[in-house]
Amino acid sequence: MTRRTILVVTDDALGSRMAGPAIRAWHIAEVLSAEHDVRLASTTAADGSSPSFAVCDGAEGRLRDLADGMDVILLQGFTLYAHPWLAELGAHLVIDLYDPIHLEVLEGAAGPAPTRQRELSMSLDALRIVMEHGDFFLCASERQRDLWLGHLSAFGRVNFATYAQDPTVRALIDVAPFGIDARPPQVGSPAIRGVIDGIGPDDQVLLWAGGVYNWFDPITLIEAVHELSAGRPRLRLVFLGTKHPSLQDLSTTVLQLAIDRAAELGLLDTHVFFLPGWVPYAQRGAYLTDADIGVSAHLLHVETAFSFRTRMLDYLWAGLPIVCTEGDEFAGIVARAGVGRVVAAGDRDGWVQALRELLDAPQVRARCGQAAREAARPFYWRQALAPLVEYCRDPRRAPDHDPARRPVGRLTRWGGRLDDRWSRVRSMSPRVLAVRIVRAPVRRTVLLVLRVLPAGVKQHLRELPAGNRARLHRFFG
Numbered sequence: 001m002t003r004r005t006i007l008v009v010t011d012d013a014l015g016s017r018m019a020g021p022a023i024r025a026w027h028i029a030e031v032l033s034a035e036h037d038v039r040l041a042s043t044t045a046a047d048g049s050s051p052s053f054a055v056c057d058g059a060e061g062r063l064r065d066l067a068d069g070m071d072v073i074l075l076q077g078f079t080l081y082a083h084p085w086l087a088e089l090g091a092h093l094v095i096d097l098y099d100p101i102h103l104e105v106l107e108g109a110a111g112p113a114p115t116r117q118r119e120l121s122m123s124l125d126a127l128r129i130v131m132e133h134g135d136f137f138l139c140a141s142e143r144q145r146d147l148w149l150g151h152l153s154a155f156g157r158v159n160f161a162t163y164a165q166d167p168t169v170r171a172l173i174d175v176a177p178f179g180i181d182a183r184p185p186q187v188g189s190p191a192i193r194g195v196i197d198g199i200g201p202d203d204q205v206l207l208w209a210g211g212v213y214n215w216f217d218p219i220t221l222i223e224a225v226h227e228l229s230a231g232r233p234r235l236r237l238v239f240l241g242t243k244h245p246s247l248q249d250l251s252t253t254v255l256q257l258a259i260d261r262a263a264e265l266g267l268l269d270t271h272v273f274f275l276p277g278w279v280p281y282a283q284r285g286a287y288l289t290d291a292d293i294g295v296s297a298h299l300l301h302v303e304t305a306f307s308f309r310t311r312m313l314d315y316l317w318a319g320l321p322i323v324c325t326e327g328d329e330f331a332g333i334v335a336r337a338g339v340g341r342v343v344a345a346g347d348r349d350g351w352v353q354a355l356r357e358l359l360d361a362p363q364v365r366a367r368c369g370q371a372a373r374e375a376a377r378p379f380y381w382r383q384a385l386a387p388l389v390e391y392c393r394d395p396r397r398a399p400d401h402d403p404a405r406r407p408v409g410r411l412t413r414w415g416g417r418l419d420d421r422w423s424r425v426r427s428m429s430p431r432v433l434a435v436r437i438v439r440a441p442v443r444r445t446v447l448l449v450l451r452v453l454p455a456g457v458k459q460h461l462r463e464l465p466a467g468n469r470a471r472l473h474r475f476f477g
Contacts, residue, residue, distance in 0.1 A: 004036040004071040004392055007091075009063070009079050014040065014055060015047035016280040019211070020310045021076050021099060023281060024178055027381045028074065028096075029053045032392055041066050043079065067091070072395050074388075077101055080133065081126035087133040092395040094388065095134035097148050098178060102127060103303040107215040131155040135398040136391050137173035140308035141329045145175055147306050156406035161399040172398065176388050178310050179381035180317040184373070185285025192238060192290040198269055203234040204359055207291035207320070209284065210311035211241040215304065217297040217325065217346065218258040222272055224351035226265045232359070237267075237295070239274045240287060288318035292365065293340070293358055296324045300345040304328050315339075316376035321368035323354045337375040340368050 008029045012022035022042065029040035033052040040050075041058035049055050056066050067073060067089055074094040078101070080086055087093060102123040109116040130137075131152060139145050152158050152173065162172045194201040206225070212218055218239070225237045242255060255274075262272040279287060288294070294315030298304050304327045312330040315322050322340035324331055331342045341354035358365050378384070400406050 001035065001393055004395065005069065006032055006036050006038045006072045006074065006392060007067055007070045008032070008038065008040045008074045009043065009058060009067075009076070010041075011043050011077050011079055011082075013045040013047075014042040015045065016282065017278045018281045019278075020178070023310070024096070024098065025074075025076065026050075027179060028385060028388065031381055031385050031389060035389070036072075036392060039066055039070075043082070072392055075130070078122075078126045080129050081122070084129065087129075092135045092397065093130075093133055094136045094138065094391065095130045096138045097130075097144070097173075098138065098140040098176075098308060100144070100147065100303070100306050103306060104215070107301060107303050108213060127151065128155065131157060132403070135396065135401065136171075138176040138388060139173060140175070140177045141306075142175055143329055144306050144308065145173060148173055157398075157400065159400055159406055161406075165399045170387070171396075174387035176386070177379060177384045178308055178313055179379050179384035180313050180376055182380040182382070185289050185318050187289045188286060190290045191283070191286035192236075196238070196273060196275070198273065199236050199238070200234065203236045204232065205291040206235070206237045206293050206295050206355070207287065208237065208239045208295055208311075209241070209288060209314050210296075210309070212239060212255040212258060214254045215298055215301065215307075216254060217299050218254065219261050220346055220348050221295060221297045221351060222258060222262050222265065222267065223348050224355060225271055226267055227348070227352050228355060228359075229267065229271045235271060235359070237272045238287075238291070239272075240279050240284075242274050242276060242278075284314065285318065288314055288320060291318075291320060293355070294318075294320040294322045296322070296330075297343075297351070298325045298328065298345070300325075300327050313376070313379055316372045316379065319369040319373040319376075321358055321365045321372065323351070323358065333375055338368065338371045339375055340372075 006029075008025050010022050010025035012019055012025070014022050014026065018026065025040060025042075029038045030050065030052055032038050033050075038053035039056050040046075040053055041056040041063060043058045043063060045059065046055050046057040056062075058066055063083060064085070067086055070089070070091045072094060073086060073089070073091040074096060075086065076096045077099060080093075080095075102120065105116075105120050105123045109119045132155065137148060137152070139148050149158065149169065157172065158169055162169055165171050190201070192205055192207075193199055193203060199205070206221075208218070208221075222237065225235060229235050239258075259268065259274055262268040262274075268274075294312070296309055296311060298307075304325075307328050309328060309330055312322065312324065312333075316333075316339070322330075322334050324334055324340070324342060325345050326342050327345060334340050335342050341357065343350040343354050358368070382389070
């Protein structure tokens, strides 16, 4: 077997505190390093080291040196959009589509309509670029694979060449879910009970082990805890992730609404706790093993249908019973494997009943915990990443690498980009649009005329009243 050189790139920060994309990239590098020479780079910040692979800072122009000469380059999210030259280096490109970025934008984008439209257009542009250049694609679930097969088909990547290579098209896109460590978390000193002010050593703890983004529904859960707390003074709900390690602004209005609702109900820092910052990745096991039930509540929308909640994997890893909202990939796992309870979206009474059933029955919680540990086995990192491991042993260029072999022509791809530009034009007010249409050609003409004007005329223009000069400057730039 040939030992390859592989570069794994994430746009998230690498270090002791990592969010999902960086965690996934780290473990991809770790698994692949058993057979290959691997570099892991972040375009944001890189801190820390590994004995198995090189951890590299790819920010501020350093990514090109790291990418030169690589056999395989694995990319996430917006990386190829921001660094399109990566597609010209001759490396085999693996595209990790585990995070449907355009669906997150629909729920998470903030600001006026033109700003939100630009964010969506940028995410769609990013997807077009990776769809055009990728040799092999990864996603997190069969449901996600259906979504991305639709995208690939629309872009002409499901064609006679890729079908002849493999009629299942798994040689083009396969499932490699987010994973967990095969070693369970070690039970040690408590991280919650008797440690966090307001939480005693005998309290019952519900754990929300992740960020509170706009597509989640913490308020229904908080209201359920309010109802339960009247008869359970030792019930505590703990939110771990309130500050993303890579992003300054997640536009998490839902987080603030949740804090406000907890305060309004008199639960803040008595029954409901929001821990500041972000728990270091290596320490999360201490929090998971110090909880009774893992919880996750979300709203029903398109992001939910194709999401893959990494916090739920951590609950399985720690053997925690789970109560969650219906509609996503993990709700099916919880129901089928008997890991806990699944509740309808926005159903406060359903949350009260589900939590009461588990809190009142230690034996039921124990059975759910064992079911969680069993359900975790297929998600051990080496098993989860098996399609990627196999691809890197013998990387192949996509059989339709030449765009001429795709049924979607270049004019169609250009048309898609023109659609984005036209949507931006339509979002402008008539006045702004008129000024932009008129000003550019007029300005170019005036500048050409000014170059050949006699010196006397130029002097006359300089002597115009200040107000007239200012108006000319504003129009012509």
